[in-house]
Amino acid sequence: MPLQNRVDPFGALHAVPERGLFMGNRGIIHDPETKTLLKKRWALHAWIICVCQFRDVRREPMGRNRTGGKAGWTELFFLDEVTALAAGHRPCFYCRRERAKDFVRRFGEAFGIAEPRTPQVDKRLHKERLASAGKLPIVAIEELPGLPDGAMIADGVNAHALRDGKVLCWSFAGYGPPADLGLLEGRTLSLLTPATTLAVLRQGFRPVWHPSAEA
Numbered sequence: 001m002p003l004q005n006r007v008d009p010f011g012a013l014h015a016v017p018e019r020g021l022f023m024g025n026r027g028i029i030h031d032p033e034t035k036t037l038l039k040k041r042w043a044l045h046a047w048i049i050c051v052c053q054f055r056d057v058r059r060e061p062m063g064r065n066r067t068g069g070k071a072g073w074t075e076l077f078f079l080d081e082v083t084a085l086a087a088g089h090r091p092c093f094y095c096r097r098e099r100a101k102d103f104v105r106r107f108g109e110a111f112g113i114a115e116p117r118t119p120q121v122d123k124r125l126h127k128e129r130l131a132s133a134g135k136l137p138i139v140a141i142e143e144l145p146g147l148p149d150g151a152m153i154a155d156g157v158n159a160h161a162l163r164d165g166k167v168l169c170w171s172f173a174g175y176g177p178p179a180d181l182g183l184l185e186g187r188t189l190s191l192l193t194p195a196t197t198l199a200v201l202r203q204g205f206r207p208v209w210h211p212s213a214e215a
Contacts, residue, residue, distance in 0.1 A: 003062050004037050005030075005076050009086035009152045009159040009170055009192045011129070013037060013076070018172040021080050021210060024049045024089050025073040032071040035062040045126040046118075048092040049084040052077075079172060081208040082161050085201075086152035086192040088129045090121055103205055110199035121196065128194040136190035144181050144189075148201035150209075155187040163213060174212030 004015040007024075027043025030036065059065050065072030078084040081091075091100040100118070108116030139153060144162060147153075151162045152170070159170040166178035193201070201207070 003035055005062065005074065006172060007076050007078050007083065007087050007089075008172070009083050010154070011041075011087040013041065014172070016172045018079070019052075019077045020083070020172075021052070021208065022049050022078045022084055023052045024076045024078060024084055024092070026076065028071050028073055030062045030071065030074040032062060032064045037074075046122045047087075047089040047125065047129075049078065049081060049089045050092045050095050054095040079170070079174065080210040080213075082150050082152065082210075082213075083170065085150065085194075085197050085207055086159070086161075088125055088194055088197075090125065090197070093118060103200055106200045106203035106205045107196070110196075110203045124196045125194055128196060132194070136192065137195075139189050139191045141181060141184055141187075141189060144184075148198060150193070150201050150205075150207045151198055152192040153184075154190045154192050155184055159192060160184070161213070163209070168213055174210050177215075 002015045002017050004013050006014045006016050006018065008014060024047065026041070026047045029038050029040055029043055031038060059075060061075045064070060091103050093100040104116050104118055104121055107121050108114065113120065136154065145165065147162050149163050153160050153162070160167045161170055161175065163178065167181055167183060168178050169176035
């Protein structure tokens with residue numbers, strides 16, 4: 001049975017068979033004895049995006065991966081980097097160092113910070129995640145062409161990614177075919193991707209897409 005560690009663009013965790021391209025974490029949020037989630041959904045301000053394979057390291061998902069048989073950080077999985085960014089995560093400096101440096105550099109460019117630091121990124125993202133808890137910012141359909149590629153929006157329970165002036169419906173299995181923005185006409189739309197990440201995307205950061213988006 002799948003563990004409840006698959007992340008959707010809203011940041012919620014689900015138990016589904018599909019794993020996705022990336023792993024990540026928000027600290028220790030599981031019980032290794034039962035391999036179930038604790039009530040909390042984060043234990044750190046740094047929500048990161050990791051690769052699934054790194055230096056032959058082997059981990060038991062939701063197991064005891066720390067010295068002494070203690071629970072290690074909870075392994076979370078994302079369809080792709082676009083999904084992880086929408087959920088409020090950012091690239092990991094340990095296993096994706098160059099990507100993380102690129103993200104932080106563009107963050108500095110976006111906000112006029114000469115020497116940007118990772119904790120500054122995490123602090124802003126954490127405030128935006130808390131501010132949007134239960135209430136996402138509304139966006140008008142007329143504003144969608146001005147959003148960068150890789151931004152994600154929602155029309156209620158459905159999430160969509162913006163790419164090349166089209167909208168792609170998201171699922172744990174991948175993206176649907178690209179459709180005109182007019183498909184969303186008349187619907188109440190919300191922004192999923194945090195404002196800080198949108199600013200980084202506008203500075204040219206290019207997230208990794210699931211292959212279904214290329215089809």
